[in-house]
Amino acid sequence: MSVHVLGTLAHLDRAFEYAVPDTLGAVAPGMRVRVRFSGREHEALVRDRYELPETTRPLAPLLKIVSEDRLISEGMFRVCEEVAKRYAGSLSDVLRLAVPARSAAAEKAHRARLERDRDTSAHAPGTAHTRGSAPLPDERSYRAKFAGLGAFLEHSRGGEATPRATLVLDPVDSWISLVIEALKSLDSDAGAIILASDQRDVDRLARALTKSAIDHVQFGSAQGPHARYTAFLSALDGRAHVVIGTRSAVFAPVRNLRMIVVWDPDDDLYEEPRAPYPHARTVALTRSFHERCSLLYVSRAPSDFARYLTLAGTLAALEPVPAPHASTHPRIELMDAYLREREGASGFSRLPSHAHAVIRRGLAEGPVLVHVPRAGYAPALACRFCGTKATCVQCHATLAAPGRGELSCSVCARRYGQYRCHECGGVDLRPLVLGQERTAADLKRSFPHATLHVSGGASGIVDDADVHDGDLVIATPGAEPQVTGKYAAAVIVDASASLGRAEYNADTETVRRYSHVIGATRTFDCGGQVLVVGPDQHPALRSLVLVRSNAFIDRVLEERTELGLPPSSKVIEIRGERAACSDFLERFEAPKSTEIFGPTEAASFGIDAEARVILRCPVNRAPELVEAARAAMLVRSAKKLSGSLRLQVDPPHVF
Structure with missing residues (x-):
């Protein structure tokens, strides 16, 4: 069988073969197991099981089965691989985000509950479960208010088409009411994931779903290990068809997943603070393509990310019907x-x-x-006369004077002895x-x-x-x-x-x-x-x-395209010790059209590192840049070079 060992070095991030002892014949793909790797015991997730090994070398035996639950499907393995590739990270790190730490007490309680439910269903007459019917299109229905929403919800129930759309609410509209209407339009056995960036929004949604008699579970980082693993198992065995939560809920193992709704996708709380730092809205988009489920971004204001995908043809814009x-x-x-x-x-x-x-x-x-x-x-500087923000003429990042020192750019390190405003030519600056x-x-x-x-x-x-x-x-x-x-x-x-x-x-x-x-x-x-x-x-x-x-x-998108700012460009930040940043650049084979800024003194700008390097290229060359940066990091990992580095794709607030 092949397993993916968790917690290994980046250059060892691949599947390894192990032998299955006769005593552990029940092992199956998706289970959590323990193996011996590099002289130590490690947890691993089983990727596949087959009769004959692919190598002629003797295989180490599997040590034990940690959990008999099949925690991750092959489809989710592929989603995690795509996320790791997109963010230049390791599959091991993404799997740690997708599969929560085991709670033995939660697992024991869950199995006991399954046994009770099995005994109850054996002696009780069957009852049909229904989530509810969708409201008829009228003046109170969001189907009637937003052109195309009705077709979106119908296609979400199944079929060849997989709709992906963005929707901007009017101030009078309630995103919670929209979610309830969308859930009621699905079949009772259809799965859905609803993401909100703030736990208070999740709690508000939970109260509304309970009031509407829609079964659901909460799944998020705010929960303790026991509650989090219980919610994970409930979604895994199909007891919970609707999962709501913050950014980590995007990985929930929902069966028959038909819809993902992301409320306020531009909120920075969706940015994962752990490697490889994926953004929940991007994970949702990736999962929509791999699992062929519908995706809906809902916001109060037009999203630059969603608008960019709309203009590219990836998303459809659901416009409201004119109203007073x-x-x-x-x-x-x-x-x-x-x-x-x-x-x-x-x-x-x-x-x-x-x-x-x-x-x-x-x-x-x-x-x-x-x-x-x-x-x-962070206070910015602006022209004292016209108020235009001071930006770098080379990389267009915002200028600052750290510690009241010389005016300089934190991205490309260009220094300005005397700055002249782009708009009025003024030379005096004031802090905002x-x-x-x-x-x-x-x-x-x-x-x-x-x-x-x-x-x-x-x-x-x-x-x-x-x-x-x-x-x-x-x-x-x-x-x-x-x-x-x-x-x-x-x-x-x-x-x-x-x-x-x-x-x-x-x-x-x-x-x-x-x-x-x-x-x-x-x-x-x-x-x-x-x-x-x-x-x-x-x-x-x-x-x-x-x-x-x-x-x-x-x-805004036109200006960012002209200036080479996201989302029209792909940006990678490498931060760490100055010697390690310099070594990274020596090993980095820059693809065509790549701009390199740095290394710059990061600590002087309030960044928790000695230095940082910024890489930028047009978005159509993003895969090449990400792969080249990842390759340089893998070489450093394989050679066990000194100096720690952190690589982040699409880092927030760089420019």
């Missing part, structure tokens, strides 16, 4: 020059009088949300300072009778049920409580700080986060209003008031 703006969106207002000048000097403050008026009106109708930037963003410390204190003085909640950061996350009408909530991105009936008003402050973060995708990330604030606010028909305090002429903020338009995201 007042019934789908709140009133969205930008603090423009007219409002500022009408108000006078206070109109140019961080919290102008108009923002106080919006809050005051909202508190009379319900809860009000004040959205502030998250603390800890983040100010949020006094927000709660200022608002408490202005609204002393309102109950004040601060959500996020050191203060902790406020529970949804703790917010009532007349309450004032100050929250950072992702920490907004989702209140019943939504917020009567919302004020977004420090928009210039969010847009000025030292990241190439600061504009799209700002739109994504602000779209969640807009989605948590009542519609215009119900008196809802959102005020954005920031540079009102910025394309990102202007896109918030353009209903169902892809103009902004298309412009």
Whole structure:
């Protein structure tokens, strides 16, 4: 038989043959076993079993069967291989992500439960299980609201076509209601995986599914080993057809998998922090192709990743049927020059009088949300005259002056004795300072009778049920409580700080986060209003008031293609000791059109390494670049060279 040994060195990441003793004749593909490898006992997963070995050398015997459950199918083996190849990692590392650590107590309890269910079913009459029927298409049905969604759900039930699509919700829409309708459209024995980046969203979905009588299990890293392995076994034996969870749930062994739904696919919480650092949305796409199941990306704002795949023909865009703006969106207002000048000097403050008026009106109708930037963003530099962010002329990454030293680029290490703005030619720069410390204190003085909640950061996350009408909530991105009936008003402050973060995708990330604030606010028909305090002429903020338009995201993709930024390019980061980075470059055979930046001093830019190297190439040459980088790492592993290195494909926040 062939097994894949877990925990080996990268250059030994392949299948090995072992002999099966007569006492262990029950071993089968997918089981967890123990073998002796390189003088030590290791866990391994059985890949295949056959009668005759492929080698003439004597084979070492299998030591024991750890679990008689067939934990991974051949299809999931292929998915894991593709993920390892795409991220220049080892199959062993991906298998550790796909198959959780064994819990003997959970396994014992699971087998006892199966025995009880088997005895009960033998003496009880059979009952037909149904998940429920899909609602008829009407004004409340998402099938009727989004053109093509009905066909998507029908094809998800089976057939030759495998639909993959992206869908952008209006603020009035609920992603949970959409998921429930999609699940009810599937057959009762069809499997589905629903991903949410935040555990609070998973808990909200779980409560809604329970209320709708849809059987499901939660699967995620927030669970303990016992609960996690129990959920894994429930999906493995077919007891649980619907699995919901955070990023790790994308590997759940769901039987008869027919649909994967990813909520808010651009959230950085989907990025796996362990090697080979796969992104859950990419794993979902890979699994959709290998297991021929439908895939749906659902978001509040147009996703650059999903839009890029849509323009490439990989995804279909499900557009909403035209509807009155007042019934789908709140009133969205930008603090423009007219409002500022009408108000006078206070109109140019961080919290102008108009923002106080919006809050005051909202508190009379319900809860009000004040959205502030998250603390800890790396401050960027901008032109003092026109406000344009300072970027490198060579690689287009954001410039910084670490420790108030010389202005330089963290990617290509180019230094600038004197910087000149690309737009106006100005030479003076200013930091984009983040100010949020006094927000709660200022608002408490202005609204002393309102109950004040601060959500996020050191203060902790406020529970949804703790917010009532007349309450004032100050929250950072992702920490907004989702209140019943939504917020009567919302004020977004420090928009210039969010847009000025030292990241190439600061504009799209700002739109994504602000779209969640807009989605948590009542519609215009119900008196809802959102005020954005920031540079009102910025394309990102202007896109918030353009209903169902892809103009902004298309412009962003065009600019990134012109500048060689993701997703139109493939980027690899290697970080570690400086000598090891230099040795990697000596062994790296760069494919055609590859750009190499570095090694640069990484520690001076707040990176946990001495140095780093950035590799970049057009996306059509991505497989060659990834394979060349992996080959250089394998040579270092085989030679057992000193110096640790970390390789990451598509690293976040490099540029």
